[in-house]
Amino acid sequence: MASDAPLPRALEILWRDETSTRKAGGLSRERIVAAAIDLADRDGLGALSMARLAERLGCGTMSLYRHVANKDELLTFMLSAVPAPPPAFTDAADWRGALTDWALGLWEVYHRHPWILHTAASGPPLDPGQLAWLDAGLATLGGTRLAERVKLTAVTAILHYVRGAAALAIEASGVDSPVYPELLRKLLDPRRFPALAAALDAGVLDGGDEFVAEFHSGLRLLLDGIAAQMRSAEPGHRA
Known part of the structure; x- marks a missing residue:
């Protein structure tokens, strides 16, 4: 049964393929999303905030809200924009x-x-x-x-x-935290987790x-x- 509930604004924009209107200084939804992806790629999702994004773009935080309603909406735009087109294939039999x-x-x-x-x-x-x-x-x-x-x-x-x-x-x-196998070797009791200990001893988690x-x-x-x-x-x- 089809739902009569309205789509979230971000999905409506994405499915209309709406291009945001450029404002003074060239600020646009596309530019905001690209900068947010760059920031998340470099520093992780936890570092992404509207204030830090505005600083990166050289604008006021309120200027962002003319193009993106909130951080959740920004993430929807990012997830749609970030993957390159999927690989094409020509041999239907393979x-x-x-x-x-x-x-x-x-x-x-x-x-x-x-x-x-x-x-x-x-x-x-x-x-x-x-x-x-x-x-x-x-x-x-x-x-x-x-x-x-x-x-x-x-x-x-x-x-x-x-x-x-x-x-x-x-x-x-990850270089900023203890390596997973090293942590496991400190924590695992082989008598309690024998199968996992065997995998660890075999080096399958060594990266x-x-x-x-x-x-x-x-x-x-x-x-x-x-x-x-x-x-x-x-x-x-x-x-």
Whole structure:
């Protein structure tokens, strides 16, 4: 059932593709959003405030509110603007290669803009930028026999995997805080957490190239699962 509730103002603006009117000094919504992304990329989401953004742009804080209603609205604009267009694919038969490129593209987005991982992710995407990625992910499976619901389940599983793996890799290798594996080695009692202790002893959480290798390994497992689902959907398949 369609809702009669009005869209939030930020979504209305984004879906109208409205270009904000430039004011004195060249201030515009686009310029504000670009500066906010730069600030969050450099100093993290916690450093982003309307006052600091105004200082960076050389304007008064109240000038920002002529273009952006509040910080929540600013974040909506940032999340829609920050990802580059998703990778294009031309071979509809190579769903695995296309979905791998899509996942790697997301991995790169999260590493270029780690603050995305600290934004609320409780609801589904509604802005054009994020929906373009979801649409592209589903399109990689367009030439398969999978049902639409299964396609969405598969793409969502990979999306959450990439997001979680990127968060672990970025946080574990952070230079401003103790490295994650080092903290675990101080905290873990192998008798209480034997499986995690075994993984730690094997060095799978030590970061660097290991995290990249583990990411690719986990992605292959997910893709193998999708491939198995495809085989079960083929006519005449027997379990």
